[in-house]
Amino acid sequence: MRGLRELLEKNAVDAFFVTDIKNIRYLSGFTGSTAYAIVTKDAAWLVTDSRYTAQAKAETKGFKVRLFRKAIETLRELLSELKVKTLAFESNNITYDNLLRLRKAFKGIRLKPVSNAIQRLRAVKDGDEVGLIRASAALLDEGYKRAEAILRPGVVERDAALEIEFSFRSMGAEGLAFDTIIASGERGALPHGKADFKKIKKGELVVVDMGVLKDGYNSDETRTYCMGKATSEQKKVYEVVRGAQERALQTLKPGVRASVVDLVARQHIEKAGYGRYFGHGTGHGVGLDIHESPGIGPLSKDVLREGMIVTVEPGIYIPGWGGVRIEDMALVVKGGFEVITTTSKDLRCL
Ligand code: ZN
Numbered sequence: 602m603r604g605l606r607e608l609l610e611k612n613a614v615d616a617f618f619v620t621d622i623k624n625i626r627y628l629s630g631f632t633g634s635t636a637y638a639i640v641t642k643d644a645a646w647l648v649t650d651s652r653y654t655a656q657a658k659a660e661t662k663g664f665k666v667r668l669f670r671k672a673i674e675t676l677r678e679l680l681s682e683l684k685v686k687t688l689a690f691e692s693n694n695i696t697y698d699n700l701l702r703l704r705k706a707f708k709g710i711r712l713k714p715v716s717n718a719i720q721r722l723r724a725v726k727d728g729d730e731v732g733l734i735r736a737s738a739a740l741l742d743e744g745y746k747r748a749e750a751i752l753r754p755g756v757v758e759r760d761a762a763l764e765i766e767f768s769f770r771s772m773g774a775e776g777l778a779f780d781t782i783i784a785s786g787e788r789g790a791l792p793h794g795k796a797d798f799k800k801i802k803k804g805e806l807v808v809v810d811m812g813v814l815k816d817g818y819n820s821d822e823t824r825t826y827c828m829g830k831a832t833s834e835q836k837k838v839y840e841v842v843r844g845a846q847e848r849a850l851q852t853l854k855p856g857v858r859a860s861v862v863d864l865v866a867r868q869h870i871e872k873a874g875y876g877r878y879f880g881h882g883t884g885h886g887v888g889l890d891i892h893e894s895p896g897i898g899p900l901s902k903d904v905l906r907e908g909m910i911v912t913v914e915p916g917i918y919i920p921g922w923g924g925v926r927i928e929d930m931a932l933v934v935k936g937g938f939e940v941i942t943t944t945s946k947d948l949r950c951l
């Protein structure tokens with residue numbers, strides 16, 4: 602049950618009510634889109650609807666499956682059979698309306714709000730997950746080869762994105778981790794400039810941030826290319842970002858505060874005089890969600906642990922000029938880190 606039973610003890614509750622569908626997948630293996638889970642010290646139930654009868658039984662390990670017609674009634678019956686008196690619920694994953702519904706339906710049960718607890722378990726990946734994320738990242742690197750083959754002056758951002766996305770799917774991706782970002786020229790100053798109808802021009806920098814979803818796991822990587830020959834300023838900004846990214850990567854190891862990784866990248870960019878052009882955080886965890894725990898930013902309270910997979914992605918975005926971002930995914934290992942995205946970071950002019 603991947604650490605959930607320890608959470609029962611820690612929160613002094615009889616059962617955990619799991620509503621986040623990614624958390625349910627993490628705990629049970631179920632890949633459908635509708636389910637709830639109730640886990641006690643010695644029982645685990647997956648509650649889903651009739652579309653998923655066979656799938657739930659085939660996919661889940663260690664869970665009994667019950668089907669609902671009206672979810673809240675089935676859940677209430679189950680909690681009563683299991684004699685649950687205190688129930689933890691995912692307070693970060695419920696609407697106010699649903700909370701009112703639960704309170705009414707689960708009368709007599711003490712509800713305990715617990716925030717992001719399973720997400721914290723998910724931050725540390727086990728060997729199987731690391732393998733799946735590596736496979737997702739390897740597919741993504743193949744997509745970068747495709748990108749480097751087709752990105753040229755005269756190509757429309759959106760056309761390039763479509764072609765790369767087609768290659769992802771044909772190589773076995775389930776889908777995209779997020780809308781493909783291809784931001785050329787001035788649009789590069791938009792950190793999330795998804796591919797548009799703009800034609801890429803000679804002399805521009807192009808920020809390409811892509812991610813794929815494979816077997817449930819996401820990957821995320823950014824490279825910045827120049828079109829034609831790079832100017833000295835383009836080269837300079839690129840090297841500043843690359844230096845910040847390298848330095849930040851070098852700080853990754855178990856026990857280091859995530860905010861320190863951010864600080865290392867930020868100070869490097871500030872020293873070069875571009876501090877006001879780097880507004881976002883330096884990175885994030887990646888797994889079943891594209892953005893998950895830990896956060897790597899100035900305000901993060903997270904501490905790195907062995908088995909975490911994080912991105913390191915500083916950037917410089919100059920309005921009216923353009924932008925540069927370089928992003929890799931890295932696995933935190935004993936004593937250090939291992940980069941798992943492999944596309945070259947030398948400035949390539951296409
Ligand atoms: Zn990214």
Ligand code: ZN
Pocket residue numbers: 821822885912914928
């Ligand atoms: Zn990212």
